[in-house]
Amino acid sequence: MSSAGTQLGKPDSAKPQHKLYALLVEDNALDAALVVRALFKDGFDVTADVVQDEPAFTRMLRTHPPEIVLADYNLPNWRGMEALKVLRSEGLDIPMILVSGALGDVTAVECIRQGATDYVLKDGLARLPEVIRRALREKHERSLRRQVEEDLARKVDELARSNADLEQFAYVASHDLQEPLRMVAAYTQLLAERYKGKLDENADKFIGYASEGALRMQVLIQDLLAFSRVGRNGASASVDCNAVMQEVLQTLDSAIQESRAVVDCAALPAVWADRTQMAQVFQNLIGNAIKFRQLEPPPVISVRAEKEERNWLFRVTDNGIGIAPESAENIFVVFQRLHARTEYPGNGIGLAICKKIIERYGGKIWVESADGSGSTFKFTMPLHSSNEKEGIQP
Numbered sequence: 018m019s020s021a022g023t024q025l026g027k028p029d030s031a032k033p034q035h036k037l038y039a040l041l042v043e044d045n046a047l048d049a050a051l052v053v054r055a056l057f058k059d060g061f062d063v064t065a066d067v068v069q070d071e072p073a074f075t076r077m078l079r080t081h082p083p084e085i086v087l088a089d090y091n092l093p094n095w096r097g098m099e100a101l102k103v104l105r106s107e108g109l110d111i112p113m114i115l116v117s118g119a120l121g122d123v124t125a126v127e128c129i130r131q132g133a134t135d136y137v138l139k140d141g142l143a144r145l146p147e148v149i150r151r152a153l154r155e156k157h158e159r160s161l162r163r164q165v166e167e168d169l170a171r172k173v174d175e176l177a178r179s180n181a182d183l184e185q186f187a188y189v190a191s192h193d194l195q196e197p198l199r200m201v202a203a204y205t206q207l208l209a210e211r212y213k214g215k216l217d218e219n220a221d222k223f224i225g226y227a228s229e230g231a232l233r234m235q236v237l238i239q240d241l242l243a244f245s246r247v248g249r250n251g252a253s254a255s256v257d258c259n260a261v262m263q264e265v266l267q268t269l270d271s272a273i274q275e276s277r278a279v280v281d282c283a284a285l286p287a288v289w290a291d292r293t294q295m296a297q298v299f300q301n302l303i304g305n306a307i308k309f310r311q312l313e314p315p316p317v318i319s320v321r322a323e324k325e326e327r328n329w330l331f332r333v334t335d336n337g338i339g340i341a342p343e344s345a346e347n348i349f350v351v352f353q354r355l356h357a358r359t360e361y362p363g364n365g366i367g368l369a370i371c372k373k374i375i376e377r378y379g380g381k382i383w384v385e386s387a388d389g390s391g392s393t394f395k396f397t398m399p400l401h402s403s404n405e406k407e408g409i410q411p
């Protein structure tokens with residue numbers, strides 16, 4: 018006899034294998050003994066405590082939580098289904114099986130709906146071991162699933178933290194590197210000016226390399242800083258993409274003239290974003306469409322947007338040199354380029370910035386291209402409640 022209930026001994030006729038500690042909510046000692054016997058016969062090395070009311074049940078849960086609860090439906094002073102409430106209020110995931118003399122189908126279904134794992138009639142106890150095995154299996158699977166979900170949530174958390182750390186690092190590094198680099202650049206420049214032709218030919222060459230390297234590094238650091246600033250700057254508002262495009266076309270005017278590019282821009286919608294960042298996206302995409310053009314014919318660039326169920330889908334299509342499918346993802350990575358700087362100028366930061374901006378607002382960006390026959394950059398921007406009803410703005 019335990020402090021809270023009656024402990025049942027083991028019949029010693031068979032050779033049980035599976036250790037099981039069960040808590041029985043039962044007023045009839047004979048029925049309890051039959052339950053234990055049925056389990057023992059089926060291979061359970063079972064230890065059981067028996068309780069009849071809520072205080073004893075709660076005490077047992079706290080002092081010696083069982084693997085399974087087997088509850089009679091009707092007790093003189095309590096109801097078996099009440100045990101479920103106690104299990105919940107104690108925050109315990111322990112399967113509870115009703116073991117009852119009589120339980121109509123409707124009641125049984127209702128009990129399972131309320132959270133009982135299963136039910137077994139007392140005159141069908143042979144079924145109980147299998148029901149218990151299944152309940153324990155399901156509980157094990159539940160706890161594995163919970164574990165996986167917790168691991169995943171922890172990893173997402175760690176990833177977000179490490180991303181934020183990296184961003185902070187990139188920002189601080191690029192920001193703080195600017196000052197010493199400015200000195201290196203200024204003094205190599207000064208060396209070049211003062212001593213050009215006064216030392217030997219090699220010295221001129223070396224000073225030239227050093228000052229070129231410093232200038233290049235300045236540009237790279239500024240790019241990195243611009244990239245790391247995307248997550249920090251910018252307040253969202255409704256942005257009319259038509260107005261943004263007009264500004265972008267003005268900014269790119271000399272490149273457009275020089276390349277004899279035709280930019281065909283349909284009416285565009287308003288999106289919820291930061292205006293400067295949206296301009297940056299369009300400028301990078303159209304700038305690239307001009308830069309990566311074929312020798313002939315001149316660039317033809319079209320900008321379109323269409324409404325999907327949850328997004329605006331934007332398309333910037335060109336007739337340029339195209340992108341091999343195997344490079345379609347790489348080009349969005351910082352400093353990734355497909356060509357030498359002597360072929361096409363640039364640092365490989367433009368598309369990485371576009372991706373960061375678009376993803377910041379919950380969109381996606383990708384490219385579709387058959388190598389050699391132009392590219393279509395597509396990106397989505399989620400519909401925003403304030404813009405959803407608005408269509409495309411002519």
Ligand code: ADP
Pocket residue numbers: 301305306309335337338339340348349353354355356362363364365366367368369392
């Ligand atoms: P950058 O233009 O400075 O090289 P981006 O990040 O803007 O950097 O682009 C990365 C690379 O993607 C480019 O170097 C180029 O190889 C490729 N690319 C981008 N846009 C186009 C385009 N419209 N057509 C063909 N290739 C492109």
